[in-house]
Amino acid sequence: MAPQTTRQWSIEGKDGFDSLKLTEKAPIPKLGDKDVLVKVHAVSLNYRDLIIAKGIYPFPVRDGIIPASDGAGTVEAVGSNVTRFKPGDKVVTLFNQAHLGGSLDAQSLATGLGGAMNGTLREYGTFDEQGLVHMPKNLDFNEASTLTCAALTAWNSLYGLPSRALKPGDVVLTQGTGGVSIFAVQFAKAAGATVIATTSSTKKADTLKKLGADHVINYKDEPNWGEKAKSLTPGEVGVTHIIEVGGPSTMAQSLKAIKIDGVISLIGFLGGMSKEQPTFLDCLLNICTVRGILVGSRLQFEDMNRAIEANNIHPVVDETVFDFSQTKEAYQYMWDQKHFGKLCIKVA
Structure with missing residues (x-):
């Protein structure tokens, strides 16, 4: 019963x-x-x-x-x-x-x-x-x-635009140690990408490296972390995918890091709202795509779960x-x- x-x-x-x-x-x-x-x-x-x-x-x-x-x-x-x-x-x-x-x-x-x-x-x-x-x-x-929200949001950010889907050798930039950012590190590494992560703490930096991050930038020590991230990419051409969780307060740095035709996935505003923020013109000047994300679909969820099983991601x-x-x-x-x-x- x-x-x-x-x-x-x-x-x-x-x-x-x-x-x-x-x-x-x-x-x-x-x-x-x-x-x-x-x-x-x-x-x-x-x-x-x-x-x-x-x-x-x-x-x-x-x-x-x-x-x-x-x-x-x-x-x-x-x-x-x-x-x-x-x-x-x-x-x-x-x-x-x-x-x-x-x-x-x-x-x-x-x-x-x-x-x-x-x-x-x-x-x-x-x-x-x-x-x-x-x-x-x-x-x-x-x-x-x-998995419902954070994991699927990260997956959609990396794979939701089929023409720009993450490929081996791409460079991914994540921000902080929230759920979406950590999943993005794990998914990107499983796909053969290079990961640059930002954080404000030495302890969290060590954890990010254990999860697979290739480079970790402490944004308190390096306030101009966007240019620093770009300098870490092959040929210093910039980052392919950025998981933007800070919102207006961090977008200016993300725009400094992005490569031509790169994708910035805007998934949150943890940094709060600010009048001092980039404009639409900055997307043109940096020749990039800025994409708002609201989780993802069931078909994407099922794709993601197959990848989680195949790569034994926890x-x-x-x-x-x-x-x-x-x-x-x-x-x-x-x-x-x-x-x-x-x-x-x-x-x-």
Whole structure:
């Protein structure tokens, strides 16, 4: 018999992490013909989850939403017309549930877990079969729970433009040690690329080198790190792919590092907003492509998972894993930037 109720977190209001409310026995909706009931084993958090709870997320969020987009678990039951999964399968959630392939559109953009649609911070969740992928066989549940947002964003950044897809011998520049940046280091090295990483700490620099970074630039010691990165490329022609997580505060340096016809994938604004930032004209002057990224499609997810298995790539998970009942503490731990890599919550 499938369970009838579930423990779940929801966001009630915009009062910071105190907006997170735990319900002990919430009813599980009746399974539709194309639905899959998943027992969630692990959830990983993203910066997006923190700012949704604080009420400063710049996109619409449904009142009373179950938060978090990232989760891994096992299939408990399937609807009568489900063909992609069976009970016992290990699965991972897709960020935008309707983004199956190709470009985003208005419909798929409105299906983000943990914002527009109920997310993963619950013991049992019902998802359309199209919004799940099979979990890579070489990963455990904590590791697999990190793939939904950060890993797929990194993969899309490197492979999302087919004409500019990452090739062996290309040079990739990553910024910092957040989830997307670390995945980008791992994917780029697996593809035979040279990786230049930036960070502000000697300890983190050592870790980046262990993950495969060929060069690490401390941006506090080298504020003009864009030119430094360019000088490290063969012939000093510049970097092929830049994973831009800082936003306006770091874009000027990224433009100094990029090569002609290189791609800057803009995936965040961790450095905050600033009036002092480059203009569209700078893209012309540097003859490059600047591309906004919002995660990726299910087809890209499946491509990425094959690469993860083939190269035995393991996500970097913070050594502190929180219990489901400690969700508020997990949010605060991440907000205080005490984590390295991805931060996970054990659910089941």
